[in-house]
């Protein structure tokens with residue numbers, strides 16, 4: 001096996017084998033087929049990256065197909081959100097398709113099946129039909145309506161279409177085999193009556209085709225060569241093929257369904273139905289709440305499309321389901337933001353530091369790099385003055401030799417600034433430190449070239465000049481669920497595992513360069529993590545989301561780096 005082959009996933013192997021056995025490369029065509037009944041989530045990203053990735057690899061068209069056959073749950077809002085998300089992830093579809101565009105063709109094919117004696121109208125109640133279905137070990141029982149005449153079937157089916165019947169009175173079923181070992185082959189329902197307006201076809205139809213009848217035929221209409229879906233559809237493959245066999249006219253291409261494992265992420269749920277519950281019950285503010293595992297939530301949280309694509313690529317395509325730890329997703333975004341995010345300083349839990357030997361009323365502007373790892377990112381100026389904010393956790397009255405932050409009698413360097421020494425502190429009536437008095441070494445300014453500026457002290461702290469600081473609302477997020485697999489418990493509902501402390505709101509004190517920060521921009525708040533400007537920001541108030549913390553911040557600092 002050479003290297004190129006090694007990197008292929010099993011779906012690509014299937015395609016390579018097809019090409020080797022004579023399938024024409026120019027006939028390759030893929031699709032991503034979401035149902036517009038919710039927003040896309042991180043699980044969908046795997047399917048998007050797989051299908052669009054194949055398009056790029058083989059230079060083949062990829063359709064975006066809305067599987068919109070259930071007007072009860074589908075909405076235009078979801079269509080719009082899905083398009084936005086796929087584009088944001090960086091993919092361009094060849095055609096924007098809708099299963100609803102095929103309703104007439106599907107209907108015509110259904111009529112053809114009736115005429116061929118391969119479909120019939122069943123007029124039993126649904127529980128009656130369920131009883132006749134049998135079990136995996138017992139064959140089913142034929143419906144008393146199974147042998148209806150073709151004429152009667154045609155009349156009734158037309159009546160269903162024309163709105164002559166209430167919901168549930170009749171359904172159209174394929175006439176296959178009530179004793180098939182595959183329960184899905186036991187005369188599956190093709191159509192039901194639904195007096196509901198559809199977001200596209202409005203009131204044009206009051207019968208709607210079911211998934212199995214729609215999906216393969218839509219693939220066929222669009223000449224999709226490889227129809228990739230998740231594993232739960234494996235038992236549907238036989239039916240997918242049966243329906244295709246009824247309508248296909250050779251030599252038109254016969255689509256091929258292949259299955260891969262659904263991707264699950266720890267500490268969350270990846271199911272539109274369950275995510276909708278979180279929105280409807282007010283557990284989160286919206287589909288794009290930054291705690292949601294939706295593409296729109298991750299975008300608002302500060303994730304980059306590159307990091308999501310990288311994540312999908314890293315976890316790859318599997319044959320068996322498993323749960324991927326959310327820390328891997330966090331790792332990929334951290335890695336990307338480390339490269340691209342400008343560094344700034346912000347204090348989230350402020351403690352006042354007064355530099356007693358710095359003249360009152362004076363200020364100076366210090367030059368600092370925007371990204372030490374990227375010279376092209378340039379530099380900016382940050383103000384320094386007598387009164388500063390530092391992080392409360394960065395000061396202790398007393399501490400052992402391993403504590404490299406500020407302690408009485410000890411020195412630290414202020415990032416891009418001076419070396420300061422803590423001389424004394426003031427406490428309130430509760431014994432809490434409310435101010436630390438320090439002195440600074442005027443010759444120690446970073447980058448000034450003096451001997452003192454090169455002097456090594458163990459700790460470097462971030463800080464913000466108090467008089468220049470701007471206030472912002474800072475939203476800190478924790479996992480939405482306390483359990484790694486909230487929806488995998490047999491007798492407990494996933495809603496029982498919601499983390500009541502998944503959102504913490506703070507006021508942050510930010511360096512003034514952030515005053516002009518625009519919605520969506522991402523920054524590293526030094527030593528604190530990566531943050532992104534939230535769309536809730538207004539002209540008067542900035543709101544930041546913490547995307548992810550920095551890895552091992554304290555461990556690094558305390559080991560003296």
Ligand code: ATP
Pocket residue numbers: 032033034035036042043044046047067228229230261262263264270271272273
């Ligand atoms: P949900 O249960 O969240 O609604 P779904 O499978 O019903 O998921 P669809 O809109 O039908 O959602 O999905 C579109 C495509 O994305 C399908 O091909 C589906 O198999 C795939 N997909 C959905 N969820 C995942 C997942 N967690 N991992 C990988 N692929 C997924």
Ligand code: MG
Pocket residue numbers: 035
């Ligand atoms: Mg679905």
